[in-house]
Amino acid sequence: MYTYSDFDAAFVAERNKQFRAQVERRVDGSLTEDEFKPLRLMNGLYLQLHAYMLRVAIPYGTLNSGQMRQLAYLAERWDKGYGHFTTRQNIQYNWPKLNDVPDMLDALAEVQMHAIQTSGNTIRNVTADHFAGAAADEIADPRPVAELIRQWSTDHPEFQFLPRKFKIAVTGSPNDRAVTKAHDIGIRMIERNGEAGYEIIVGGGLGRTPMIGKVVRDFLPQADLLPYLEAVVSVWNILGRRDNKYKSRIKITVHENGLEKIQELVEARFAELRPEFSGVDQEMLKGIQAQFAAPAFRNAPVDAYLAARDADPIFRSWADTNLREHRAEGYAIVQISLKAHGETPGDATAEQMRVMADLAEQYGHNELRISHEQNVVLPHVHKSDLPAIHAQLREHGLATSNIGLISDIIACPGMDYCALATARSIPIAQEIATRFDALKLEHDIGHLQIKISGCINACGHHHVGHIGILGLDRAGVENYQVTLGGDATETAAVGERAGPGFSAEEIVPAIERIVEAYLEQREGPEETFLQTYRRVGLPPFKAALYPEKVERAHAA
Amino acid sequence: MPKAFTPKVITANALQEGDVIYLTRDGAWTRNLSEAEVLTDEADAQIQLLNAEARSSEAVGVYLADVAEGLHGPEPTHFRETFRRTGPSNYFHGKQADL
Numbered sequence: 001m002y003t004y005s006d007f008d009a010a011f012v013a014e015r016n017k018q019f020r021a022q023v024e025r026r027v028d029g030s031l032t033e034d035e036f037k038p039l040r041l042m043n044g045l046y047l048q049l050h051a052y053m054l055r056v057a058i059p060y061g062t063l064n065s066g067q068m069r070q071l072a073y074l075a076e077r078w079d080k081g082y083g084h085f086t087t088r089q090n091i092q093y094n095w096p097k098l099n100d101v102p103d104m105l106d107a108l109a110e111v112q113m114h115a116i117q118t119s120g121n122t123i124r125n126v127t128a129d130h131f132a133g134a135a136a137d138e139i140a141d142p143r144p145v146a147e148l149i150r151q152w153s154t155d156h157p158e159f160q161f162l163p164r165k166f167k168i169a170v171t172g173s174p175n176d177r178a179v180t181k182a183h184d185i186g187i188r189m190i191e192r193n194g195e196a197g198y199e200i201i202v203g204g205g206l207g208r209t210p211m212i213g214k215v216v217r218d219f220l221p222q223a224d225l226l227p228y229l230e231a232v233v234s235v236w237n238i239l240g241r242r243d244n245k246y247k248s249r250i251k252i253t254v255h256e257n258g259l260e261k262i263q264e265l266v267e268a269r270f271a272e273l274r275p276e277f278s279g280v281d282q283e284m285l286k287g288i289q290a291q292f293a294a295p296a297f298r299n300a301p302v303d304a305y306l307a308a309r310d311a312d313p314i315f316r317s318w319a320d321t322n323l324r325e326h327r328a329e330g331y332a333i334v335q336i337s338l339k340a341h342g343e344t345p346g347d348a349t350a351e352q353m354r355v356m357a358d359l360a361e362q363y364g365h366n367e368l369r370i371s372h373e374q375n376v377v378l379p380h381v382h383k384s385d386l387p388a389i390h391a392q393l394r395e396h397g398l399a400t401s402n403i404g405l406i407s408d409i410i411a412c413p414g415m416d417y418c419a420l421a422t423a424r425s426i427p428i429a430q431e432i433a434t435r436f437d438a439l440k441l442e443h444d445i446g447h448l449q450i451k452i453s454g455c456i457n458a459c460g461h462h463h464v465g466h467i468g469i470l471g472l473d474r475a476g477v478e479n480y481q482v483t484l485g486g487d488a489t490e491t492a493a494v495g496e497r498a499g500p501g502f503s504a505e506e507i508v509p510a511i512e513r514i515v516e517a518y519l520e521q522r523e524g525p526e527e528t529f530l531q532t533y534r535r536v537g538l539p540p541f542k543a544a545l546y547p548e549k550v551e552r553a554h555a556a
Numbered sequence: 557m558p559k560a561f562t563p564k565v566i567t568a569n570a571l572q573e574g575d576v577i578y579l580t581r582d583g584a585w586t587r588n589l590s591e592a593e594v595l596t597d598e599a600d601a602q603i604q605l606l607n608a609e610a611r612s613s614e615a616v617g618v619y620l621a622d623v624a625e626g627l628h629g630p631e632p633t634h635f636r637e638t639f640r641r642t643g644p645s646n647y648f649h650g651k652q653a654d655l
Binding site for chain 1: 569571572573574575576612613616617633634635636639640643644645646647649650651
């Protein structure tokens with residue numbers, strides 16, 4: 001894992017010192033809120049419905065046990081004993097007091113973490129595949145590239161007042177687990193004729209105008225990455241609309257100007273910028289890569305694992321559902337569900353954070369990951385240790401076997417916390433999970449992703465959910481719109497709106513009807529919801545969602 | 557014709573704690589909606605709003621929120637204000653626990 005250089009540590013310390021003074025000046029009245037707001041946002045501090053909210057970056061979703069323990073400490077010392085992991089691999093604290101935030105930032109700096117550029121019109125926390133360095137299908141570890149981009153983008157003088165926020169995601173696997181096609185820039189590490197390089201995708205995004213990203217360069221040589229990214233952001237910085245914040249993201253710039261025009265401008269700017277990159281960036285990348293060397297995997301028998309599978313059906317169900325294939329023999333990737341039925345998606349108590357930190361230290365080479373799906377990952381676990389890990393997780397409410405299933409729901413904080421929200425998300429997620437747990441159907445249903453957003457900004461990724469739910473305010477009442485057929489992977493697609501929305505009371509039964517329709521329509525248990533949807537299309541689901549309309553049509 | 561003015565309270569978040577506050581008749585901030593002053597005259601409401609906005613070392617994001625007058629003082633008319641007055645629905649945190 002990356003360790004701060006002296007420069008990094010001094011930079012973060014200096015920024016924290018500045019922010020401490022800014023808070024003091026805000027409290028003593030020397031700064032107005034209008035003056036202070038951009039400063040606090042640059043340091044990840046929002047004001048929400050009930051309190052301030054501090055958003056802390058977990059760069060490319062990677063952290064070590066010490067860092068996880070410090071996150072637990074912050075939760076207990078300055079918050080209400082828990083934290084909320086987000087769809088952009090950040091953690092949010094919902095209850096800090098303004099005067100405490102400088103101390104929280106200093107505590108984060110002690111473990112080489114920060115909240116810089118987790119908000120504001122800057123390049124945000126760079127996200128990556130949460131299985132980076134571990135996945136069996138991986139071509140290259142995306143984290144060194146993500147770290148390089150973090151260093152390049154942090155406090156980049158040209159990019160501190162962008163037209164709007166800017167999000168970058170990197171994957172090193174052909175199976176995209178980083179939602180690269182729904183980012184302002186998505187980077188896919190690829191190989192061509194034995195040469196490593198990148199496919200650059202631009203102009204993806206969700207929100208009010210969802211767009212799937214377009215390939216702007218199909219093969220970018222490794223050494224060209226930073227000047228090329230700089231060219232893209234630079235072109236958008238000039239062209240991007242500042243007159244209307246709903247039209248300011250790069251997806252709109254690409255849409256309005258056309259991909260060819262953007263390519264032309266980017267290539268011209270790239271030609272200017274390329275000579276300025278002397279190769280220092282590549283030297284730095286090499287240094288970073290060395291810090292991400294794989295741990296020393298051990299060669300040991302997996303008999304204990306196989307015996308536990310045979311002996312304990314609960315363990316077997318957990319292993320079958322929550323483990324993923326590791327690139328090293330005898331190892332597994334462990335996904336820890338933060339979606340216990342009826343709990344808040346993505347929340348972990350301080351105690352749970354410590355348990356996960358301890359498990360990572362004892363069994364997982366000290367590494368943890370946060371997924372954009374709001375779960376925690378132990379990327380490197382030897383299979384013989386799985387029974388012990390599972391037993392520990394069970395004791396702390398962390399052994400729910402539901403990764404990728406209907407109750408593994410992404411949900412934004414919604415109107416329970418967020419000042420922008422138009423409806424609640426969390427209670428809907430809780431009710432769906434509880435309902436399908438009671439039905440004991442979710443393993444039979446199989447892979448099905450529900451994603452819920454509490455407003456059009458789509459932090460809950462509803463557009464790319466197999467079933468997407470969007471909470472709106474319709475004449476002063478919460479109302480939930482359903483989209484179907486979205487896909488967050490390499491075959492990314494925006495879901496189709498099914499029809500009129502449902503009230504908070506109607507939405508769970510509506511989801512149940514969709515699932516019943518799927519179970520009726522599917523050709524067999526091996527055909528997933530998305531495959532069925534792609535085969536049969538919207539009509540049977542629409543009929544299930546709006547039975548009264550079908551009856552009326554027949555009557556007429 | 558312009559819409560008739562509906563009853564309002566002045567609300568904001570406290571600068572230091574961040575929690576939801578309302579303005580009372582005597583010009584103090586309260587955490588309790590039932591203690592807030594209900595403004596029924598539009599011109600008066602606008603002046604009170606300007607005055608409250610000027611108190612920027614105490615309050616952030618001052619605005620007028622719609623209310624209905626109930627038996628125990630003002631009541632929210634929109635669910636957003638109901639959550640602000642109560643706290644989140646997933647945990648017993650915020651005003652529902654503190655007040």
